[in-house]
Amino acid sequence: MPKEEGQFEQGRSGNPAGRPKGARNRATAALEKILDGDAEAILNKAVEMAKDGDPVAMRLCLDRLIPVRRDRPITFTLPPIDKPADLTRATHALMQGVAAGEITPSEAAELSKLVDAHVNAIKTADLAERLARIEEGGLL
Structure with missing residues (x-):
């Protein structure tokens, strides 16, 4: 399809900086x-x-x-997550919490995102440590 006159290139905004902070419509x-x-x-x-x-x-x-509260603090204990393999214990605990009525399914979904982010942080730190050891050994 030919590019129409006045259109921006795909992936390019006409205002890359976006709307200024505090600007009203x-x-x-x-x-x-x-x-x-x-x-x-x-x-x-x-x-x-x-x-x-x-x-x-x-x-x-x-x-x-009294504005509607977007979310609330919850008290829920997750098992320690020190390595990616601990993820299954954490998700199991979340499912058990939902089944027991301790937390809602949407709370479990939000906690799952936090658990996933934590596991990704562990993986990244582990990878950086392994790379540093390889570089120290002169293998690269």
């Missing part, structure tokens, strides 16, 4: 401009409606006062 900037000066009155009205029992206003106020 046009819709947000326009909304802020509209609300400028009225924000306090609107907030007071929402609180008043919530106090009068409006369920939507109540939810809006509560969501701002």
Whole structure:
């Protein structure tokens, strides 16, 4: 398929640096401009409606006062992971934790990612150590 006029090369962005930190999109900037000066009155009205029992206003106020928690700390003991072979013990412990109701399946999935990252770190450190020993021995 021929390259169309004005298209960027594949894998190249028109703005490699991306959007500057803190930059607002046009819709947000326009909304802020509209609300400028009225924000306090609107907030007071929402609180008043919530106090009068409006369920939507109540939810809006509560969501701002007590935001939904994204995740929570969990207490779960994993066996030590000192070498890649220990991974199976760790995943077995995670499966047992889910089966026993100690952790949720999504918590186990997130912990599995941490375990995997830890095992990869062990593998990388082991490889670097082995390479250093080979270089010291003059085999390279």
